[in-house]
Amino acid sequence: MSVITPIGTLYRGGEGMWTWVLHRITGVSVFFFLLVHVLDTALVRVSPEAYDLIIATYKTPIVNLLEVGLVGAVLYHALNGLRVILIDFWRRGPRYQRQMTWVIAAIWFALMLPGTYFMMKHTIEAMFGSTS
Amino acid sequence: MTTLDISAPRSGAKRSGQRSNFELYSWLFMRISGIILVVLVLSHLVIMNLLDGGVQRINFAFVAGRWSSPFWQIWDLTMLWLAMLHGTNGMRTIINDYAERNQTRFWLKMALYTSSGFIILLGTLVIFTFDPNIG
Ligand code: HEM
Ligand code: HEM
Numbered sequence: 001m002s003v004i005t006p007i008g009t010l011y012r013g014g015e016g017m018w019t020w021v022l023h024r025i026t027g028v029s030v031f032f033f034l035l036v037h038v039l040d041t042a043l044v045r046v047s048p049e050a051y052d053l054i055i056a057t058y059k060t061p062i063v064n065l066l067e068v069g070l071v072g073a074v075l076y077h078a079l080n081g082l083r084v085i086l087i088d089f090w091r092r093g094p095r096y097q098r099q100m101t102w103v104i105a106a107i108w109f110a111l112m113l114p115g116t117y118f119m120m121k122h123t124i125e126a127m128f129g130s131t132s
Numbered sequence: 133m134t135t136l137d138i139s140a141p142r143s144g145a146k147r148s149g150q151r152s153n154f155e156l157y158s159w160l161f162m163r164i165s166g167i168i169l170v171v172l173v174l175s176h177l178v179i180m181n182l183l184d185g186g187v188q189r190i191n192f193a194f195v196a197g198r199w200s201s202p203f204w205q206i207w208d209l210t211m212l213w214l215a216m217l218h219g220t221n222g223m224r225t226i227i228n229d230y231a232e233r234n235q236t237r238f239w240l241k242m243a244l245y246t247s248s249g250f251i252i253l254l255g256t257l258v259i260f261t262f263d264p265n266i267g
């Protein structure tokens with residue numbers, strides 16, 4: 001197999017690289033969310049009205065969708081973080097790293113499918129009428 | 133015949149200058165904090181987004197109810213410190229990876245440490261000085 005790797009870069013492609021790229025992107029995104037999240041929570045020290053006003057934005061359809069994205073990002077980062085930890089500390093970790101990638105992908109979808117539905121339930125009902 | 137001169141192994145040699153184990157500890161911290169954060173943050177997300185009404189039922193009274201219990205105060209405090217230190221340390225790695233000029237690295241890290249310090253302080257203060265009867 002002749003894979004040509006450009007000189008001057010360590011990026012090699014393949015799932016190993018993409019799991020890492022995603023881990024980095026989700027880590028940075030969650031970090032920036034957390035900065036804003038502590039600021040919005042700090043409004044409880046200003047007044048109940050100020051806090052309720054900012055939390056009202058969390059309940060709008062668009063932000064609701066962003067929350068699903070945030071939860072998906074945290075969940076991926078957590079699962080892949082555990083995979084990285086297993087590769088480092090578990091004797092058989094390096095040998096099973098590829099299988100573990102498919103396992104975390106399966107867990108991610110299994111949790112996100114119902115998770116997305118229940119997180120969006122209120123928004124869906126408000127937009128399209130009650131589903132039950 | 134000359135005697136064979138086997139030089140002393142290098143492993144015991146003194147290294148010049150001070151070396152620190154900071155990067156080793158930071159590597160270990162990322163893993164230990166990560167394991168604890170799985171429990172803290174994923175439960176936080178389930179409580180906030182899925183249990184009884186999810187995000188729709190969050191308001192000032194809800195937070196007041198939760199922070200009346202030392203359990204959730206300590207939970208949130210631990211989550212705040214661990215997530216912020218873990219995230220800041222991760223951001224430090226990323227700055228080291230991409231910022232090539234020493235000046236750029238230095239100022240990006242200063243900006244990072246200043247914002248992180250401010251957020252940790254603010255979040256801690258908010259938990260400790262929370263007043264359910266404000267306003
Ligand atoms: C959409 C998702 C989220 C919602 C709706 C949410 C909601 C809340 C609420 C209502 C509080 C107030 C305190 C309480 O009731 O316990 C809080 C505090 C907190 N949350 Fe979240 N949260 C979310 C995501 C996250 C994530 C992803 C993290 C961590 C990376 C996080 C970390 C924290 C921390 C550290 C505090 C304490 C803040 C302080 O010390 O002032 N939250 N969150
Ligand atoms: C939920 C549980 C979490 C686990 C299991 C976890 C695990 C990890 C691990 C093991 C690493 C090191 C990766 C490596 O050395 O290659 C890492 C990096 C990182 N984490 Fe987390 N983490 C978690 C939560 C968080 C949170 C809440 C944030 C944001 C506040 C965050 C932000 C980052 C960042 C920015 C990096 C650096 C990424 C890089 O160097 O590519 N993590 N995480």
